[in-house]
Each structure stands twice: as C-alpha cells, then as structure tokens.
Amino acid sequence: xxxxxxxxxxxxxxxxxxxxxxxxxxxxxxxxxxxxxxxxxxxxxxxxxxxxxxxxxxxxxxxxxxxxxxxxxxxxxxxxxxxxxxxxxxxxxxxxxxxxxxxxxxxxxxxxxxxxxxxxxxxxxxxxxxxxxxxxxxxxxxxxxxxxxxxxxxxxxxxxxxxxxxxxxxxxxxxxxxxxxxxxx
Numbered sequence: 448x449x450x451x452x453x454x455x456x457x458x459x460x461x462x463x464x465x466x467x468x469x470x471x472x473x474x475x476x477x478x479x480x481x482x483x484x485x486x487x488x489x490x491x492x493x494x495x496x497x498x499x500x501x502x503x504x505x506x507x508x509x510x511x512x513x514x515x516x517x518x519x520x521x522x523x524x525x526x527x528x529x530x531x532x533x534x535x536x537x538x539x540x541x542x543x544x545x546x547x548x549x550x551x552x553x554x555x556x557x558x559x560x561x562x563x564x565x566x567x568x569x570x571x572x573x574x575x576x577x578x579x580x581x582x583x584x585x586x587x588x589x590x591x592x593x594x595x596x597x598x599x600x601x602x603x604x605x606x607x608x609x610x611x612x613x614x615x616x617x618x619x620x621x622x623x624x625x626x627x628x629x630x631x632x
Contacts, residue, residue: 448485449609451507451616455479459605459620460510471510472502482506482615506613523604525564527552531571532607533599535629539570540580540590551577555596556584566598600625 449462452471455478463471465486471477482505490500523529531547538545539553553572556562559582570592572580580588599607602623606612607630612620624630 448611448613450485450504451482451605451619453507453509455509455511457509459601462605462609465504468504468508469502471508472504476510476512477508478511479509480505480507481509481619482613485613506616507619523566523599523601523607525566525569529599529604529607530566530569533597533603533629534571534594537571537594538573538576539592539594540572540576540585542593543573545573549573553577553580555592557582560584567596570594570596594629597627597629600628603628603630606630 448465450465450468452460452463452468454460465488469488484503485506486504488502488504490502492499527550528547530552531550536545536547536550537543538550550571551574552564553570553576554562554564555568555570558564562568576590580590585592602620603625606617606620606624621630
C-alpha cells in the first residue's frame with residue numbers, strides 16, 4: 448500500500464511507503480491530510496505521562512516544503528505499462544482490447560524512419576497489427592490510427608504509475624484530470 452504525498456499546495460509529489468509517511472508525521476512535516484486512515488503505528492510510552500505515542504497515517508498527505516516537481520515542466524517517463532494504461536489496452540489499429548502480455552509499444556513514425564521514442568509518437572498495438580505495420584508509417588501501411596497519442600498530465604501520470612490506488616486516492620486524482628483524458632470512464 449502506498450500513500451499519496453502532495454505538496455502543501457496540493458500538487459502530487461510521489462507515492463511513498465507507510466514507513467516514509469510515518470517519518471513525515473514524526474518530523475511534523477504533514478500540514479494536512481485527506482482520505483481514509485490506512486494504518487496506525489504505536490511507539491513507546493512517555494516516561495513522564497505514561498502515554499503511548501501513536502501515529503495515524505492517512506492515504507493522502509500534504510507536506511511542508513517546496514515542491515520537487517514543477518507541474519509545467521513535467522515530462523512523464525514513458526514505460527510500456529503506463530502506455531498501455533493510457534491507451535486502455537486498446538490496439539490503435541484494430542481497436543481490439545488485449546491483455547498487456549499481448550500488446551506492444553508501436554512507434555507511429557518508426558525508429559528506422561527517424562521516429563522518436565516519445566509519448567506523442569507511440570501508441571498501443573497488438574502484436575499482429577504491429578507486425579503487419581512493420582517499419583512503415585500508418586499512411587504507408589494503409590492502417591489509420593483509431594485514436595491520437597498524447598502526453599499524460601501530472602495527475603494522469605500519478606494514476607498510471609500505481610496499480611494499487613485506494614478509492615479515496617483515485618477520487619482525489621480523478622477530480623484533477625483534464626476533461627480530455629482517456630482515463631475518465
């Protein structure tokens with residue numbers, strides 16, 4: 448289970464472990480919290496009061512400090528799992544829905560024709576369509592794209608990074624998605 452760490456201003460910073468979240472609480476760096484309580488950590492007893500220290504961790508925390516991420520300068524890293532999630536495991540050529548194991552990263556302008564390995568030049572394709580298209584552009588192969596590629600926003604990238612997002616974390620992230628995002632629905 449991961450905790451969604453946000454800047455004090457509410458911008459996503461990272462997915463962190465429960466242990467990392469406890470460190471933020473213990474250092475008094477948590478400025479606000481949202482979502483459900485996901486864990487309770489019990490520490491030692493105070494020698495004077497006899498009270499036990501308890502840290503309750505929420506699923507979303509806002510921490511102090513300057514954000515490490517500039518949302519306007521962000522270029523999300525490109526991985527196959529994030530690409531397949533962005534494209535909802537749909538082949539851009541035949542429109543079929545496939546399991547990740549049967550999908551490939553397809554370069555619209557092939558690398559052999561000076562295409563680049565960047566978000567705006569890749570789509571998800573089934574192995575059959577990728578093989579049939581080969582080292583050609585969609586126009587050269589007479590295989591039009593069923594959807595256009597796009598660079599995920601900061602919010603989309605945080606959804607694409609984590610496979611096990613809690614309901615309250617997903618609700619928070621989804622509320623900030625661009626209206627044009629394919630992750631709606």
